[in-house]
Amino acid sequence: MKSSEFKSLVADAAVIVVKVGSSLVTNNGNGLDKSAIAAWAGQIAALAQQGKQIVLVSSGAVAEGMQRLGWKKRPTAVNELQAAAAVGQMGLVQMYESCFAKHQLHTAQVLLTHDDLADRKRYLNARTTLRTLLDMNVIPIINENDTVVTDEIRFGDNDTLGSLVANLIEADTLIILTDQQGLYSADPRSNPEAKFISFATAGDAALEQMAGGAGTSIGTGGMLTKILAAKRAARSGAHTVIASGREKDVLVRLSAGEAIGTHLEATQMKTAARKQWLADHLRMSGKLVLDAGAVKVLKTDGKSLLPIGVTAVEGYFERGDVVACVDLDGNEIARGLVNYNASEAARIMRKSSSEIESILGYVDAAELIHRDNLILL
Numbered sequence: 001m002k003s004s005e006f007k008s009l010v011a012d013a014a015v016i017v018v019k020v021g022s023s024l025v026t027n028n029g030n031g032l033d034k035s036a037i038a039a040w041a042g043q044i045a046a047l048a049q050q051g052k053q054i055v056l057v058s059s060g061a062v063a064e065g066m067q068r069l070g071w072k073k074r075p076t077a078v079n080e081l082q083a084a085a086a087v088g089q090m091g092l093v094q095m096y097e098s099c100f101a102k103h104q105l106h107t108a109q110v111l112l113t114h115d116d117l118a119d120r121k122r123y124l125n126a127r128t129t130l131r132t133l134l135d136m137n138v139i140p141i142i143n144e145n146d147t148v149v150t151d152e153i154r155f156g157d158n159d160t161l162g163s164l165v166a167n168l169i170e171a172d173t174l175i176i177l178t179d180q181q182g183l184y185s186a187d188p189r190s191n192p193e194a195k196f197i198s199f200a201t202a203g204d205a206a207l208e209q210m211a212g213g214a215g216t217s218i219g220t221g222g223m224l225t226k227i228l229a230a231k232r233a234a235r236s237g238a239h240t241v242i243a244s245g246r247e248k249d250v251l252v253r254l255s256a257g258e259a260i261g262t263h264l265e266a267t268q269m270k271t272a273a274r275k276q277w278l279a280d281h282l283r284m285s286g287k288l289v290l291d292a293g294a295v296k297v298l299k300t301d302g303k304s305l306l307p308i309g310v311t312a313v314e315g316y317f318e319r320g321d322v323v324a325c326v327d328l329d330g331n332e333i334a335r336g337l338v339n340y341n342a343s344e345a346a347r348i349m350r351k352s353s354s355e356i357e358s359i360l361g362y363v364d365a366a367e368l369i370h371r372d373n374l375i376l377l
Contacts (some may be wrong), residue, residue: 007257009239009265013172015053015134017238018044019162020177024245025060025092028179031067032060032091036245038099040177043251044139045103050255053134055169057142057162058096064088082148089143096141106138111145114283117164118322123277127168134169163229167236167280170270174233175254176226177245182262183223185210202234202264227264234266235279275375278335284324286315286342288349288368295327298334298376304367305336305374307356310349317342319364325374336374339365 010016020040027033044054062081065088066074075081093109100107110130116122133140144161159176166174181196188194200207207230211223223242230240243250243261254260271279290298294309305325317323318341325334338345340360345368348356353366 008254008259009241009263010173010175010251010254011257013052013239015055015169015171016047016173016175017055017057017162017166017169017171018175018177018251019057019158020059020245021158021179022059022063023179024177025058026063026067032064032095034095034099037095038102040245040251041096041099041103041105043249045100045105046252047255048105048137048139052255055130055134055140055142055165055171056096057158057165058092059143059158061085061088061092061143064091092143093141100139106136108133108138108140110140110142112142112161112165113145113148117168117277117280118283120277123168123280130165130169157225159225159229160232163232163238163240164280166233166238167276170236171233171238174229174238174240175251176229176240176242177250178222178226178242179244179246180223180242181244181247182242183207183210183227197262198259199263199265202230202240202266203268207264230264232280234264234268235271236276237266237268237270239266240264271375278322278337278373278375279377284315284335285317285321286313286323286338288313288323288325288338288345290325290327290333292328295333298325298374302371304371305334305369306353306366307345307348307368308350308352310345310368313342313346313349315342319344323369325369332377334374334376336369338369339367 024036025033044056047054062084065084065086068087068091069084071084075084097107112126116126130140142165144158162174162176183197184194185197186194207227208224211227226242233240241254241261241263243254247260250260288310289312290309291311294305297303297309298305317338319339320337322335323338324332325336326332340348344360348359351359357363
């Protein structure tokens, strides 16, 4: 599809997640860019006037903290990064609050960790809170809770956080504002034949090759995470737009239908909330390795996972934990809530369901994972 044949995926969106990166918020690390933040606040206010609900995911706390503390070099120690985030978060939120207040809009600070979205109860609480804020015409400002997070539970980047928030509130569109115009077929800095990608389908494997494949550097530390974020956002039916945050009035123009940047269309139907939660897990408690027959049954027949189709059990997990289902080559094909713990699963794998009781002394369920608790990836 040519850019002239479609209007912006933002035009008809009612609920939008806008993510801005730290290079934009802090003017490439030189402290908070008040003029840029004020401009985005004005644009978001204009979208709110149109009846759109906006959630803003913003980086920049660590960079602002470094500026306030007089640090010239980004620290590597987790405790120092957390300290910088704690100091910087004060300035970041204060700046947003003052800029939105000029448009008579209230803001709310929401700090999230992966555990908030991995735990079912906290996931639902976070969703309820965000939806309530939106219904009250408040602009939630979301960031990762860097002051308490550790390396093993980090989202890793706010592109991923933005996509998870899009899933969480069932947004129509995720807008990722970056310091690049969008996605190219190759690195335009080294390949004069590189073509700009105006429109594509989210989740297309070719996009990942363009963003981070061999011979390109455009995805290093940046574009690839955005492509993967679009893929994740599409699981709940959210489209993604990757555009330059330095483009004048970019949000207003996108809302007006102008096709700026790279538009990645979601083709999936909105996933049921419970299965969406399963899909959003970034950390698995363990893995179940499936034979070819089990993979086929899951993919084509939509049936439950039985123990006879499992060839190996990896990791430690309890009943009710989320586990990954991988094929013999290690490719993750599904994930779901398991009905037996790791040691029990290891004992009954490769066995028919009728043998479970004689092996374990009891039978909780005939399936290792019921189809209602399983989602294909």
